[in-house]
Amino acid sequence: MDDLGRYDAIVLGAGVIGASTAWHLVQAGLSVALVDAEGPAAAASGASDGAVSVASKKPGPLARLATASLLYTRNLAADGPLMHGYHPRPTYIFGSGPAEGAAIDALIAKLDALGDAVRLRRDGAADLLPGTGASVERLVELTGEGHMPGYVAVAGYLRDPRIVKIWPARVRGLEETDAGVIVDLGTRRLHASRVIAALGVSTTTLFPQMPVIPRAGQLFVTDRGAPGALPGALTSAAYLLAKTTDMTALPRPPVVIDPLSTGQYLIGSTREDHADPGRVDFATLQKLMTRAAETWPALRNRRVIRAFAGVRAAVSDGLPIVGLAPGSTRVTLATGFEGDGICLSAVIGREVARMAADEAPTPALSGDLAALAPTRFTALQEGAA
Amino acid sequence: MTKAQVLVVGAGLAGVGAAVELARAGQPVLVADRAPRAGGAIHRQPLPGRAAISSHAARWDRLIAEAQALPIDWAFETKFAGLDHTGTALLSGATNRLMRPAALVLALGAREAVRPRTGWTLPNVTTAGALQIELKTQGLAPQGRVLLAGNGPLLIAVAAQMTRLGNPPVAIVESAAPFAHPLHSLALPLSYLREAAGYMATLIRARVPILTRAEVVAIRAEGTALSVRVETPKGPRVFTVDRVGLHDGIRKNDGGVTACAAVPVLALGDCAEVLGARAALASGRAGGIALARALTNGTPRETVPSTTLVRERAAQQRLARIYAHDAMARLADLPGGTVICRCEGGTLDDLRALGPTPRVRELRLLGRFGMGPCQGRSCGEWVARASADDPGLPPPDTPLGRARWPLAPIAIADLIAATSDTGAAPLPSEGT
Ligand SMILES: Cc1cc2nc3c(=O)[nH]c(=O)nc-3n(C[C@H](O)[C@H](O)[C@H](O)COP(=O)(O)OP(=O)(O)OC[C@H]3O[C@@H](n4cnc5c(N)ncnc54)[C@H](O)[C@@H]3O)c2cc1C
Secondary structure (H helix, E strand, C coil): CEEEEEEEEEEECCCHHHHHHHHHHHHCCCCEEEECCCCCCCCHHHCCCCEECCCCCCCCHHHHHHHHHHHHHHHHHHHCCCCCCCEECCEEEEECCHHHHHHHHHHHHHHHHCCCCCEEEEEECHHHCCCCCCCCCEEEEEECCEECCHHHHHHHHHCCCCEEEECCCCCCEEEECCCCEEEECCCEEEEEEEEEECCHHHHHHHCCCCCEEEEEEEEEEECCCCCCCCCCCEEEHHHHHHCCCCHHHCCCCCCEEEECCCCCEEEECCCECCCCCCCCCHHHHHHHHHHHHHHCHHHHHCEEEEEEEEEEEEECCCCCEEEECCCCCCEEEEECCCCCHHHHHHHHHHHHHHHHCCCCCCHHHHHHHHCCCCHHHHHHHHHHC | CCCCCEEEECCCHHHHHHHHHHHHCCCCEEEECCCCCCCCCCCCCCCCCCCCCCCCHHHHHHHHHHHHCCCEEEECCEEEEEECCCCCEEEEECCCEEECCCEEEECCCCEECCCCCECCCCCCEEEHHHHHHHHHHHCCCCCCCEEEEEECCHHHHHHHHHHHCCCCCCEEEECCCHHHCHHHHHCCCHHHHHHHHHHHHHHHHCCCCEECCCEEEEEEEECCEEEEEEEECCEEEEEEECEEEEEECEECCCCCCCCCCCCCEEECHHHCCCCCHHHHHHHHHHHHHHHHHHHHHCCCCCCCCCHHHHHHHHHHHHHHHHCCCCHHHHHHHCCCCCEEECCCCEEHHHHHCCCCCCCHHHHHHHCCCCCCCCCCCCCHHHHHHHHCCCCCCCCCCCCCCCCCCCCCCEEHHHHHHCEECCCCCCCCCCCC
């Protein structure tokens, strides 16, 4: 077997979580290799929208971590690796009918409790945003959030030349010894003191005991037009509900209308329990687009040019998995970010890098990070036995 | 419940041939085409009130008379957007419909290829095929001074048709040296030779210069005219013209239909393999017969060996040798600012900025190649050739990733108006 060398830390997976972690590790002075089976942003991070949004997070640890990540993303965008990646912009949440109205009330209460990183700017109806369709009964405008395409964030982190990039190279296995960890790449291998596995939905190929499940989402892209008509994403309240509600029980289609910097629109999305990026269907396109065009009638003059599905890594209890792998002292897991990984990537990369360097987590976040520890599943399994 | 229709996309020789055989066997058939009338590439019909430019008109008239005597539904000015994994097809345009066909026949015809050159995206530079469509639908030769350039027998055909309509092209610039292979040529089927001889006689009589082993190296706008620099074995030449028709051969065209266990999919004619008109009709009829039999008996489709296909394949291989050239290498020498992806304006420099061996994701996400309306169907070949060590080698089948629906952009207003006879489940089908 060819020996490819020894590093302080090896990060597996060049999605947005792995790229952020690798970047934070080299800032701390560690030697770092980043390994990917295909290449940068090859999975979820290259097939997603890029809302950096607190509004869409479940209350509790996720909403608090997202708030911290939003503030930190703004810092990294000011003069750091996310300089070309992150763009602040308003968020619009809209709804029709009582269920969506109640979801918007709950959102306002949640934001109030989180401090002032994201603020409610206006609360009204369709006339609050010129161009909105009359079918919109309630519309609120939030300030403080932004947008960051996953692949642009990955490219930003990878610009640091100190990260040694190794791809295409699929990790076949890990062997932990007293001296370190051996990363098996088939015909080659690598050595490291610490390994961080940021493998997204593929986590279970190396860690089958982790309850990571695929959850696909369909996305549709329009042709270009004059940019700027819609200043920020228009998100249906049903999409907020979709994070906690069975898709079939949603009051209306869970539409998000995202204006891209190219003048295109990205329309999403669904939550489906499979891992097949080829499953994109016309019936879903028609239902999402019908509501999207009712909400933003300018869409009626556009054409759909692209359709694809991204596969999120969901976890059985709805929380990500971050921390030492059960039974390991050298391998850290960072996965299961479902629909929130772009938003959380800045803070998670920083905190996972601290863990790998044996530093304590940022004090204000330690409780919420502890809730993400992988050991929560081993405890369950032992309890059940 | 009425029996589901077979959807035939494309009303050219292959599509109509298949539709006739399916209908004759009792299968309900819907033929969709984005054009206003049946005809396809070779038998494209004139607009109302315009004269027909017919070659082999008798063949077409017979076929269309056969079709008209059978119960076939037609949807013209209607685009096929694709077939999804559930077996649903979307039609949009004059007919807007989501349908679940009993089977899908793709008879989309070939795709015309145009190799990037300096100035190829200027106004009044089109494909030679587009000039031919204009000629056939208007019944008139494209006006002004026209230069035809590139590679393949279509250039001579278009030039002869223009000449017969009174406006011969200024010149034909051909990459290959097709007349340097008399022995190969003589081995072509008689029908090919007869057709070629007819075109050549017209061109010689009109003294249309045919420059062989010659290349258009740059097109520049000069006022309302185009100045075209041509390299020939005898030295450079410059033509001042009003229009340029480029053509670098034709390619098969069957990508973008998602595999679906529920709906048999059959690609026929040039979209499956570029073999020309005779083969397209034969493949359409044979495919229609085999598909009808399979649908009736519930048996798998048997492929009928066809002597026509075998003969045309051999003839096309000979033609390919006659028209072989090494001009692909010129891609590597183009100025960095040359556009290779027309949809998104991506240049050779943009491609080179991605490094020596970019991955598909990097080509798409960072380079934006294949991210426009054509989804890489047109530019994929040039992106692949321009990044290959040897641009002359055949490029991979899907250099910018697997093609997906939509096959062509879907107007959102049409999509919303589409009626659904699929009985599709409410959105979305699953989720816990
Ligand atoms: C439709 C959709 C919309 C979304 N919208 C948003 C949004 O608006 N905002 C937001 O914050 N998030 C959003 N997300 C979620 C976000 O995309 C993910 O949470 C995030 O990208 C996950 O990043 P990751 O690095 O954990 O995983 P991934 O990006 O999946 O990266 C995993 C990497 O590991 C590599 N890998 C796997 N196995 C191996 C192996 N054995 N050896 C080597 N390498 C391997 C893969 O090639 C891949 O590059 C969305 C997701 C989808 C699908």
